[in-house]
Amino acid sequence: MxxxxxxxxxxxxxxxxxxxxxxxxxxxxxxxxxxxxxxxxxxxxxxxxxxxxxxxxxxxxxxxxxxxxxxxxxxxxxxxxxxxxxxxxxxxxxxxxxxxxxxxxxxxxxxxxxxxxxxxxxxxxxxxxxxxxxxxxxxxxxxxxxxxxxxxxxxxxxxxxxxxxxxxxxxxxxxxxxxxxxxxxxxxxxxxxxxxxxxxxxxxxxxxxxxxxxxxxxxxxxxFPVKSKKPRPVKVAYYGLVIQHADSFLMVKRPGNGLLANFWTFPLIAEDDVLARSDTPDMVTDEERLTLLEQLFQDEFGLQLHVVPIGGKPVKHTFTHRQWLISLLSAQLDSNVDLSFFPGKWLTTNDLAKIALPKVQVKLFKRLSKG
DNA sequence: CAAACGTGGCC
DNA sequence: TGGCCAAGTTT
Structure with missing residues (x-):
């Protein structure tokens, strides 16, 4: 020096x-x-x-x-x-x-x-x-x-x-x-x-x-400067659920601490949580994954879903320490279903225009409008 | 202390 | 494309 x-x-x-x-x-x-x-x-x-x-x-x-x-x-x-x-x-x-x-x-x-x-x-x-x-x-x-x-x-x-x-x-x-x-x-x-x-x-x-x-x-x-390298973001796969009724989407509010605290997003279910419901997670077909996801929704939230894949590659979003890969699925649900066990609510497009959304959720909406 | 915490730009 | 950088703080 x-x-x-x-x-x-x-x-x-x-x-x-x-x-x-x-x-x-x-x-x-x-x-x-x-x-x-x-x-x-x-x-x-x-x-x-x-x-x-x-x-x-x-x-x-x-x-x-x-x-x-x-x-x-x-x-x-x-x-x-x-x-x-x-x-x-x-x-x-x-x-x-x-x-x-x-x-x-x-x-x-x-x-x-x-x-x-x-x-x-x-x-x-x-x-x-x-x-x-x-x-x-x-x-x-x-x-x-x-x-x-x-x-x-x-x-x-x-x-x-x-x-x-x-x-x-x-x-x-x-x-x-x-x-x-x-x-x-x-x-x-x-x-x-x-x-x-x-x-x-x-x-x-x-x-x-x-x-x-x-x-x-x-x-x-x-x-210069000398700076040690940080670890690469960890990849995490999710299913993102596009649940619509009329002009509303069923959204969830994220927890008050951690990543994107308090922000509203589509329901995001970790692929690992879905596969954990199988006795043979290494050999689950795409078809079976969807069934497991529907069972998870029934057990956790009391909601009967029928999900259909939305085409295209998973939506990728990289944070400092995480990389999310979100596969979108669509489902219909009646507006009068019982949401008492579900950590979210219906938000109209009018509601959504007024609140702050994280970039990853904006990406998901863009994917929908592009098809 | 190491890890968590968002996003956009650049090559 | 993936990796790194950009006027850091909190736990």
């Missing part, structure tokens, strides 16, 4: 901030330093690209202009505003924190990193970002950009996927950060990481800080 002298640090700050003043990005949440604006944008930007966030941010500020508006929003409105952004616990934590600010802090923001960390959904990165950008506190905001930029500048070869690596970067950046303009410094690092020092296509030859970029100078830029 490279160590910079005090003179080098001064020169780096000046070079970086001069570049940022001339070429920093103009983004909707950079129009002022309102902590509410900084906060909402930072949460949306977690694991999400700038271009994706911009329209969501604009709509969100129109819909919920202040932290008070957010605190009193309905869950349905909130999720509709977040629909498609993913990592939905971010939205729930956002509203929970809005309630903390309004109720526990009398509408005033905590102005320390420690105070910010008490708020739901605010971890070490976001606390540093809000503290430095909104309150001008000289603290680092170590996100993926900061990890990548400083690992290359200083040839830090620690695995950035390990939690304990963060404190090393925080300590290093704390010494380098501009004490006068910490918010601009942190944002400049992000802009640098999104341009001249991007992950896949860096252009260090033209970078404003190329003279400080030891990994580039040594011709080993692409060896």
């Amino acid at each position: 490279v160590e910079w002298s005090d003179e080098q640090i001064q020169a780096f700050r000046q070079t970086l901030l001069n570049w940022y003043d001339a070429h920093g990005r103009h983004l909707p949440w950079r129009e002022d330093h309102d902590p509410y604006h900084v906060w909402v944008s930072e949460i949306m930007l977690q694991q999400t690209q700038v271009n994706t966030v911009i329209p969501y941010y604009e709509r969100f500020m129109t819909r919920f202009p202040t932290v008070g508006d957010l605190a009193k929003a309905s869950e349905a409105d909130l999720m509709k505003a977040w629909e498609g952004l993913g990592y939905y616990s971010r939205a729930r934590n956002l509203q929970k924190a809005a309630g903390q600010i309004v109720n526990d802090h009398g509408g005033k923001w905590p102005r320390t990193v420690e105070g910010l960390r008490e708020l739901a959904g605010i971890g070490p990165y976001t606390a540093g970002a809000i503290a430095s950008i909104a309150f001008n506190l000289p603290v680092p905001a170590v996100d993926g950009n900061a990890f990548r930029v400083f690992s290359r500048l200083l040839e830090i070869d620690l695995d950035i996927a390990k939690p304990q690596t963060r404190q090393v970067f925080e300590k290093v950046i704390s010494r380098i950060i501009s004490p006068d303009r910490p918010g601009d410094f942190n944002q400049a690092i992000m802009d640098l990481g999104a341009s001249y020092m991007s992950a896949k296509h860096p252009d260090s030859a033209h970078s404003p800080v190329k003279a400080f970029n030891q990994a580039y100078l040594d011709g080993v830029e692409m060896q």
